[in-house]
Amino acid sequence: MIREITISTRKQTELIDISPRIGRLIAEAGFAEGVCLVYSPHTTAALMINERADPAVARDIGDFLEEAIPERRDWAHVEGNSPAHVKAALIGESVWIPIADGRPLLGIWQGVFFCEFDGPRTRRVVVRIVP
Amino acid sequence: MIREITISTRKQTELIDISPRIGRLIAEAGFAEGVCLVYSPHTTAALMINERADPAVARDIGDFLEEAIPERRDWAHVEGNSPAHVKAALIGESVWIPIADGRPLLGIWQGVFFCEFDGPRTRRVVVRIVP
Amino acid sequence: MIREITISTRKQTELIDISPRIGRLIAEAGFAEGVCLVYSPHTTAALMINERADPAVARDIGDFLEEAIPERRDWAHVEGNSPAHVKAALIGESVWIPIADGRPLLGIWQGVFFCEFDGPRTRRVVVRIVP
Numbered sequence: 001m002i003r004e005i006t007i008s009t010r011k012q013t014e015l016i017d018i019s020p021r022i023g024r025l026i027a028e029a030g031f032a033e034g035v036c037l038v039y040s041p042h043t044t045a046a047l048m049i050n051e052r053a054d055p056a057v058a059r060d061i062g063d064f065l066e067e068a069i070p071e072r073r074d075w076a077h078v079e080g081n082s083p084a085h086v087k088a089a090l091i092g093e094s095v096w097i098p099i100a101d102g103r104p105l106l107g108i109w110q111g112v113f114f115c116e117f118d119g120p121r122t123r124r125v126v127v128r129i130v131p
Numbered sequence: 132m133i134r135e136i137t138i139s140t141r142k143q144t145e146l147i148d149i150s151p152r153i154g155r156l157i158a159e160a161g162f163a164e165g166v167c168l169v170y171s172p173h174t175t176a177a178l179m180i181n182e183r184a185d186p187a188v189a190r191d192i193g194d195f196l197e198e199a200i201p202e203r204r205d206w207a208h209v210e211g212n213s214p215a216h217v218k219a220a221l222i223g224e225s226v227w228i229p230i231a232d233g234r235p236l237l238g239i240w241q242g243v244f245f246c247e248f249d250g251p252r253t254r255r256v257v258v259r260i261v262p
Numbered sequence: 263m264i265r266e267i268t269i270s271t272r273k274q275t276e277l278i279d280i281s282p283r284i285g286r287l288i289a290e291a292g293f294a295e296g297v298c299l300v301y302s303p304h305t306t307a308a309l310m311i312n313e314r315a316d317p318a319v320a321r322d323i324g325d326f327l328e329e330a331i332p333e334r335r336d337w338a339h340v341e342g343n344s345p346a347h348v349k350a351a352l353i354g355e356s357v358w359i360p361i362a363d364g365r366p367l368l369g370i371w372q373g374v375f376f377c378e379f380d381g382p383r384t385r386r387v388v389v390r391i392v393p
Contacts, residue, residue: 002295002362033133035168035259037297039360041369043313049224050216051174056207057216063207064200064217069326076318076325085312085319086326093311093372094358096225098170098259100133105257107172110224126367128297128360130261130392164264166299166390180355181347182305187338188347194338195331195348227356229301229390231264236388238303241355261392 001029003127009119013066013087015048015058019111022097022127023104031131032102039094039126044084044118046091047125052111065090065117084118091115099129132160134258140250144197144218146179146189150242153228153258154235162262163233170225170257175215175249177222178256183242196221196248215249222246230260263291265389271381275328275349277310277320281373284359284389285366293393294364301356301388306346306380308353309387314373327352327379346380353377361391 003025007016018038026036038047051057065087075082095112098105106112114125134156138147149169157167169178182188196218206213226243229236237243245256265287269278280300288298300309313319327349337344357374360367368374376387 002360002367035261037358037360039358039367041367041372043311043319043369043371048220049174050220054208054210056209057174057213060206060208060213061217061220064213068199068330073326075322077316077322078318079316082319082322082326086323089310089312089323090221090352092223092354095223096168096170096227096358098133098168098257105133105170105172107174109174110172126360130297166392179351180305181351185339185341187340188305188344191337191339191344192348192351195335195344199330221352223354227299227301227358229264229299229388236264236301236303238305240305241303 001129005125007114007123009116009121012119013062014116014119015062015113017052017111018114022112025127026099026104029129034099034129034131036097036099037128038112042123044081044088045123046088046093046115047095048091048113048115049095049110051109053109058113081118087117132260136256138245138254140247140252143250144193145247145250146193146244148183148242149245153243156258157230157235160260165230165260165262167228167230168259169243175212175219176254177219177224177246178226179222179244179246180226180241182240184240189244212249218248263391267387269376269385271378271383274381275324276378276381277324277375279314279373280376284374287389288361288366291391296361296391296393298359298361299390306343306350307385308350308355308377309357310353310375310377311357311372313371315371320375343380349379
């Protein structure tokens, strides 16, 4: 089963909790057991699993990446968004979630985040469930 | 097939080779071919595949992360463990191992490491085998 | 289905676009729908999905990693290639590609890169397709 969701980002760097949307797709798929791939077809955005209980955690991760990979460095890529490509490479373009009893087997604090590094833009996320 | 293992960590940052335990679970599962997901349900720990022949490699990786993501920075998350969340985001919460002839198809130097970044704690790892 | 490809790298750090070779293996496998694991059995190399349209992007990512993880630091691992192990740990040893209509469902700018961090060497990449 393959599905797609659309995300409108509003800032240059923005880590958005998409766990409820992923959870609904997994529930609709109706497989009791399996694994779920959440995949970004973009090269300046990423997928991450980390804490959703306190939104400050995602902000700290985004802020750290902005400091560690600065805008003003000399880059070869003339579009000027190489820092966003580096951040996407470090975080990774996909995550996998185990499914048990028809639900995502995320840890109690875990959420799935779409990580925008070159926004604002309209983005797509591909979700594939393997039973 | 889904299994869980428990790990007791003893330091704040500790990269623990869990390859023998994962290898036993794969052998017990009895599938000749497939892939194996090793997943951390925690947000301040990660899974990594890297060299197990010389334990100094895992120490170097842990030391590098401690230097690159310092404790004393101002973080928004009040619990104070944001560096551990950043390290987990960079390394990633899961790894996949191909299975061939009923055994993990790891490279000759490769091992699977549970990466504790906010220990000591008792941790769980979820193992799902897809035939 | 499991396949292997061989890659000869020519520099110490080199990010090589292997998308055409992966695309051919997926076409040969003949599965309309599925997911494809691309796995490096090495500990000083990695797999990454990022922009292939402008080769300068991969160069920028490689250059950033060389600067961020310097050669001259004191490392415990006596072989002296710990920076390559750190880079491999950060980028990750595998990527997954969704398959739809018998083709890799990569984004329009995306390519699959083999990331050499301790070359030149002859390297292997394992490709497993799960229908």
